[in-house]
Amino acid sequence: MESKVLRIKDLACPDCANNIGQVLKKNKGVLNAEVSFMTGKLTVEYDPGVINLDDIKKAVERLGYEAEE
Amino acid sequence: MGKKEVRLVIPAAIIAVGWVSKYAGSRPAYDGAMLAASIILGYDVVKSAFASLRYGVISINLLVFIAALGGIYLGEYWEAAAVTFLFVFGSYLEARALGRTRNALGALVKEVPTEANVLRGGETVKIDVSEIKVGEIVVVKPGEKIPADGKVLKGRAAVDEAAITGESMPRLKKPGDSVYSTTLNTEGYLEIEAEKVGKNTLFSKIIHLVEEAQEKKANTQRFIERFSKYYTPAIIVISFVTYILTRNLRLSITFLVIACPGALVISTPVSIVSAIGNGAKNGIIVKGGSSLEKAGGIRMVAFDKTGTLTKGKPKVYGVKGLGIDDSEVLRIAASVETYSEHPLAKAIIRRAKEDNLRTFIPEDFQVVVGQGAKALYGGEAYYAGSRRLMESSGIEIGGHAMEYADAEQQKGSTVVYVAKDRVIGIITVRDELKEDAAGTISRLRNMGIKTYMLTGDNERVAGAVAAGLGLDGYFAGLLPDDKLSVINRLREKGKVAMVGDGINDAPALAAADMGIAIKGAADVTVETADMVVVSESIERVAYGIRLSRATLNNLRTNIAFSIFVVAALLLGVVRGSVFLATGMFFHEVSVLLVIFNGIRLMGYRMK
Numbered sequence: 293m294e295s296k297v298l299r300i301k302d303l304a305c306p307d308c309a310n311n312i313g314q315v316l317k318k319n320k321g322v323l324n325a326e327v328s329f330m331t332g333k334l335t336v337e338y339d340p341g342v343i344n345l346d347d348i349k350k351a352v353e354r355l356g357y358e359a360e361e
Numbered sequence: 362m363g364k365k366e367v368r369l370v371i372p373a374a375i376i377a378v379g380w381v382s383k384y385a386g387s388r389p390a391y392d393g394a395m396l397a398a399s400i401i402l403g404y405d406v407v408k409s410a411f412a413s414l415r416y417g418v419i420s421i422n423l424l425v426f427i428a429a430l431g432g433i434y435l436g437e438y439w440e441a442a443a444v445t446f447l448f449v450f451g452s453y454l455e456a457r458a459l460g461r462t463r464n465a466l467g468a469l470v471k472e473v474p475t476e477a478n479v480l481r482g483g484e485t486v487k488i489d490v491s492e493i494k495v496g497e498i499v500v501v502k503p504g505e506k507i508p509a510d511g512k513v514l515k516g517r518a519a520v521d522e523a524a525i526t527g528e529s530m531p532r533l534k535k536p537g538d539s540v541y542s543t544t545l546n547t548e549g550y551l552e553i554e555a556e557k558v559g560k561n562t563l564f565s566k567i568i569h570l571v572e573e574a575q576e577k578k579a580n581t582q583r584f585i586e587r588f589s590k591y592y593t594p595a596i597i598v599i600s601f602v603t604y605i606l607t608r609n610l611r612l613s614i615t616f617l618v619i620a621c622p623g624a625l626v627i628s629t630p631v632s633i634v635s636a637i638g639n640g641a642k643n644g645i646i647v648k649g650g651s652s653l654e655k656a657g658g659i660r661m662v663a664f665d666k667t668g669t670l671t672k673g674k675p676k677v678y679g680v681k682g683l684g685i686d687d688s689e690v691l692r693i694a695a696s697v698e699t700y701s702e703h704p705l706a707k708a709i710i711r712r713a714k715e716d717n718l719r720t721f722i723p724e725d726f727q728v729v730v731g732q733g734a735k736a737l738y739g740g741e742a743y744y745a746g747s748r749r750l751m752e753s754s755g756i757e758i759g760g761h762a763m764e765y766a767d768a769e770q771q772k773g774s775t776v777v778y779v780a781k782d783r784v785i786g787i788i789t790v791r792d793e794l795k796e797d798a799a800g801t802i803s804r805l806r807n808m809g810i811k812t813y814m815l816t817g818d819n820e821r822v823a824g825a826v827a828a829g830l831g832l833d834g835y836f837a838g839l840l841p842d843d844k845l846s847v848i849n850r851l852r853e854k855g856k857v858a859m860v861g862d863g864i865n866d867a868p869a870l871a872a873a874d875m876g877i878a879i880k881g882a883a884d885v886t887v888e889t890a891d892m893v894v895v896s897e898s899i900e901r902v903a904y905g906i907r908l909s910r911a912t913l914n915n916l917r918t919n920i921a922f923s924i925f926v927v928a929a930l931l932l933g934v935v936r937g938s939v940f941l942a943t944g945m946f947f948h949e950v951s952v953l954l955v956i957f958n959g960i961r962l963m964g965y966r967m968k
Contacts (some may be wrong), residue, residue: 314413319416351412
C-alpha cells in the first residue's frame with residue numbers, strides 16, 4: 293500500500309472536495325481518499341499493484357480538476 | 362490567459378453576440394448564440410457530472426446540467442446560457458479567492474532560508490540548509506535569516522523574530538541566548554551552535570501544527586458535510602416530486618439552482634482557515650476550528666503563575682543573616698541544595714556561583730517534597746526550605762525572623778529559611794512578573810472576562826501578586842492535582858480557559874473548556890492545548906480570544922446572510938419572479954460575498 297499527498301487546484305466548494313474523495317474511493321485499488329477543502333490537499337492511499345498515481349490523477353481530471361504532486 | 366479563462370471568454374463573447382443580434386432584430390441568431398454558449402459551457406459541467414455519476418456520486422454539476430437542459434427544453438436559451446455561465450464563472454472566481462487563502466500558508470513555508478554559512482575547518486562554507494549538522498557552528502551576517510535553532514556562541518545582533526512570534530520589534534541576542542530558525546538578523550554578527558535543524562526546528566513544528574489545524578474540521582463543518590452527502594440527491598428528488606405535483610417545469614428547475622449547497626456550506630471553513638492563518642502570522646497556533654469555537658465563548662481565564670504570568674526564572678532578591686554573615690547564609694543554603702532540581706534551589710545555587718562562594722559537598726542529602734532540603738555535613742544537620750520544613754524538623758523560628766519573613770512575603774517574595782539548630786538566615790527569592798502581565802489582565806477585564814491565578818506558592822505571596830495584577834481571584838498552595846479540581850470548580854460558573862506551560866499544567870489544560878499553552882511549554886502541554894502562544898508574550902492570550910470572538914461573529918454573519926439569501930430566493934421562486942439566471946446570479950454573488958467576508962479575517966488586528 294502506498295500513501296501520497298497531492299494538491300488539487302481550483303477547488304471552489306466543499307461539496308466538490310467531498311465528491312472527489314468519494315469518487316476516488318470507488319476506484320479499484322484506492323483504499324482511502326480524503327480531500328481537505330481548505331488546504332486543497334488530497335491524501336490518497338492506494339495499492340500500486342492495482343492502480344497507479346497517473347490513473348488517480350486522470351480520475352481527478354475527469355471530474356474537472358487538476359492534481360499536482 | 363489560461364485554459365480556464367479561454368473557456369469563459371469565448372462563450373461570454375458568443376453571449377454578447379447573441380444580445381447584439383437580438384437588438385438587431387434577429388431572434389434566430391439570438392437563440393442560436395445562446396444555445397451555442399450553453400453547449401460550450403455545459404460540456405465541462407456535463408463531463409464532470411457524469412464522471413461522478415458513474416460512481417454513484419451526485420454532484421452539483423448534475424443539478425446545473427438538469428436545470429440548463431430544462432431551460433433549453435422550455436426554449437429559454439438565454440436562461441440556459443446564463444445559468445451555466447454564472448455557475449462556471451462563479452466557481453472560477455471562488456477558486457481563485459480561495460486559492461489565495463490556501464497560498465497564505467505556502468507563503469509562510471517559503472520564508473524558510475535555503476542556504477547557510479557554516480564554519481568548517483576554520484573556514485566559512487556556504488551549504489544547503491538541509492546539510493547543517495547538529496553541533497555545527499553557523500555564521501549569520503546582517504540581513505540573513507538564521508538557518509537553525511541554536512545558542513549564540515559569539516557576537517551580538519538585533520534579531521527580528523516576527524516569523525515566529527509575530528512581534529517585529531528586533532530583540533538583542535548575545536552569547537548564551539537562544540535563537541530560532543527563520544528569524545532575521547537585522548544587524549550584527551552571530552556565530553551559533555546549531556541545536557535543532559530541518560524538521561525539528563520550532564518554525565517547522567509551527568508550520569506542521571498549523572497545517573494539521575487547517576485540515577481538522579470544526580463540528581459545524583463536519584455536520585454540514587455529512588448533511589450535504591444526502592442533500593444534493595435530496596434536492597433532485599424534491600424537485601422531481603415538485604414537478605409531478607405541480608407540472609411546473611419552470612418552478613422545479615429553478616428550485617434546483619437556488620437549492621445548490623452554496624454560501625452556507627462554504628461559510629464555516631473559509632472563516633476558520635482565515636483565522637488560523639491570521640493566528641499563525643501573529644504568534645498563535647490555533648489547533649483547528651473547534652478550538653476557535655470554544656475560545657469565542659470563554660468567560661474566565663485561569664493562569665498558572667510561574668512561567669506564565671511571571672518570567673519563570675526566580676532570582677535571589679535578598680539574603681539576611683541572623684547572627685552570622687549574609688554570605689555565609691547563602692553559602693550554606695547553596696550547599697544544602699546542591700542536588701536539588703527545584704527552581705528556588707537553582708536560583709540560590711546560581712547566586713552563590715555569581716558571588717564566587719565555595720560551597721561544601723554534603724555527606725548526606727534529602728529532598729522534602731514541596732518543603733525544601735536537608736543535608737548533613739561534618740556531623741551537623743543543615744536545612745533550607747519553607748516554614749513547614751522548619752516546623753516539621755522541630756526548629757523554632759524566632760519572632761524577629763518571622764517578622765522579617767512576613768514583611769517580605771507581603772511584597773510577593775518567596776521566603777527560604779536557612780537553619781542549623783536554629784534559623785540562621787533568610788533568603789528571599791522573587792520571580793518577576795512579565796512586563797505585559799498587568800496589561801493583559803486589564804485587557805481581558807475590558808473584554809468581560811474574569812481572571813484567576815493558580816499557584817503552588819503560599820497564600821501571602823499569591824495574594825500580593827494577585828493584588829498587584831488586579832486579578833479577580835487566586836488559588837494558592839495548590840498541588841498539581843489541585844489545579845485540576847479548581848478548574849472543574851470554576852467550570853460550574855461558565856466556560857474557562859486555562860493558560861500554562863509546565864507538564865504539571867497539562868491535566869488542567871485538558872480539563873478546561875480550552876487549554877492555552879505558552880512558549881517553552883512541554884511537549885505534552887502543547888499536545889493537549891487548543892491554542893499555543895509561540896512567544897513569551899502573555900498578551901497574545903488576549904489576542905487569541907479576541908480573534909476567536911471575531912471569527913465567531915464573522916461566521917454567524919455569514920450563516921445568517923446565507924440563510925437570508927436562500928429564503929429570499931425561495932420566496933422569489935414560489936412567486937415566480939426568480940428564474941434560472943437571476944437565481945444563479947444571487948446564488949453565486951452570495952457565495953462570493955461570504956468568501957470575501959471570511960477572508961477578511963486574515964487581516965484582522967487587535968485594536
